[in-house]
Amino acid sequence: MSARRLRTSLAVLFLGLLGVLEAPAISCRNEAGRAVDWFVFYKLPRRQGKDFGETGLEYLYLDSATRSWRRSERLVNSSRSALGRTLHQLHEAHTAKSNNTAYLMYNDGIPKSMNYSRNYGHTKGLLLWNRIQGFWLLHSIPGFPPVPEEGYEYPSTGRRNGQSGICVTFKYSQFEAIDSQLLVTNPNIYCCSIPATFHQELVHMPRLCARSSSSKSPARHLTTLQSAQGKNFLHFAKSDSFSDDIFAGWMAQQLKTHLLAETWQRKRQELPSNCSLPYHVYNIKAIKISRKSYFSSYQDHAKWCISQKGTKNRWTCIGDLNRSPHQALRSGGFICTQNQHIHQAFQRLVLYYEDCD
Template identity: 55%
Template sequence: MTVSSLWSLSLLLLGPILPLWATGISCINEDGKPVDWYILYKFPKYVGSDVPGSGLEYMFMDALAPTWKRSEYFINMTKSALGQTLQQLYQTYKYKKNNTAYVIYNDGPPNNMNYSWTRGHSKGFLFLDQYQGFWVIHSIPEFPPFPEDGYSYPHTGKYNGQTVICLTFRYDQFAEIDKQLLCYNPNIYNCSIPKAFQLELFNLQMMCAGSEPPPVPWKQRLIQLQSAQGETVFNFAKTHSSHEDIYLDWMAQKLKTDFLIESWHHKGHGLFSNCSLTYHVYNIKQIKIPWNSSFSSYYDHSKWCVSLKPEDRWTCIGDLNYAAQQAKRSGGFVCTQNQFIYKAFRSLVLQYYDCDPSCVYT
């Protein structure tokens, strides 16, 4: 038998040979495939009319298909990208494996636990082994469930729009993420960090154990991270001692771009569009989704911003609102100049407010 025929036989018997990163803990898309990143945007209950939807529909994009696609699943299904990604953590928890680490945090945790005003206004979870893992940042209160409870979606997360970003990282990046989350000061409500991880996840293991973490040596910290497949992202992390607005005072000026901001103004505490500094920020008024529907920012709990000018190409997704009281809360954003992510988010902006609140632009 020739070498080529042996190779063909091995492919037939073993199937497609996946790259090493794709066999590790990763973000999982709706097809059950490992991906470098994905972004999920859940629609609010009211989209385009007074007839409510389920509040569970969403659109989705990932590194393999970087354009918005309306999902055939609901977000509360285990077949959703979010459900399949979390199943990796839940299955590991079920079998009591100690070769992985995870941390789940939310200022509004599930199971009727008290809202945390003293911790960061941040929501997310990470799961990793000593080769690779993922970090999910989202805007959903009371999510995700405790691992022993299995996957579900909270009824409180149905009414408003929500965003989720999942990023796959090699192990060496989590030591930097650990320092960023020290700045976030997250409300950790479930976690497991075995001894083998405690050097790289020093701060998280202290918070996980309920110990007082070390003093934070920064008011704010900006780092560059590389995803498993080399996607460059920047993480802005601010502490509660930094009383600047993260959108206007820091991200817009640091990235040298005017931002269009989508942030929850439901209770009327949001700030106005602001042109007082070199780079400006503008509040989005109306979101247009690609299926001839739109919804008001009033019904959107997501937190993201996108460059006004296409040539700047910045998109940032995180967990802080553009609001006066949020300037005193800790949290952060991940930002990217990925052209596909930028194009997808910029296309959502139907209307936004000028710095004169009486003027609305399309």
């Protein structure tokens, strides 16, 4: 290579890197628009009463700067909610059309469609990143979020039942592990943009994006992820070839803890509490918001579990699979943490759970 071509190449590389460094850091955002390492939300079901509200848009919020649930003054459909602030970065990236930024959106129930695909994982989420860092939002909301050019909206179908989700900020070095996890969960990707600059490290996402992946995935895979601020998370990813309940058949035994599981309890479609293995899984039947207000799992589309009170290992896991015979045959996953404030927050929501027969 000539000296002139070398100088030109270095100049292009420098300008590209400068563009990434000058851009605001991509991260989970709180309601003030400030970067946070992670946040958790719990959208309440639509019910009458002061602790719920009639809109089905009220939500509880907890992030890395707080210690307990806070009822948000915003509604979840507001662009100034935590979800709205976080997804604003997606809309900016889509408008800028930069080769330095990538995103991937997936949902088994794609926005503005009544058709649910069973050919892909029962997974819902969004990733946005550049070569510095990005975030992974995992949630339980069908039809969310809309494609970037439509701006921020919350689907009317997501109002009736409770919904949950977690957003974690990761350095770019973690996205290679996330790439492998997505291969296992086989998400239904409905919108994505992954410039060629990422293809060398992230092998599977571009192929999943193009629906052309032929890579063979393991039946299940567990990986450790580290947030931007150095907090450890575990991610469980199961494929449809791992035909077992992810809670009882894997997570409880791997984490070595009895679990209380809160998932959508549709009548005659739920799995009973399971005490047949060394570590048990109990179905939560009702969630309390205050001393006088509660709702049942039949009104809750959230998907989470926590270690049983009094056990040594205090885990909280948030993801996208229900405890049902059908979903034991679907792919999906959970992200888990031992953060004590998250565990305490979810522990206080449990009104009662079902013991084994």
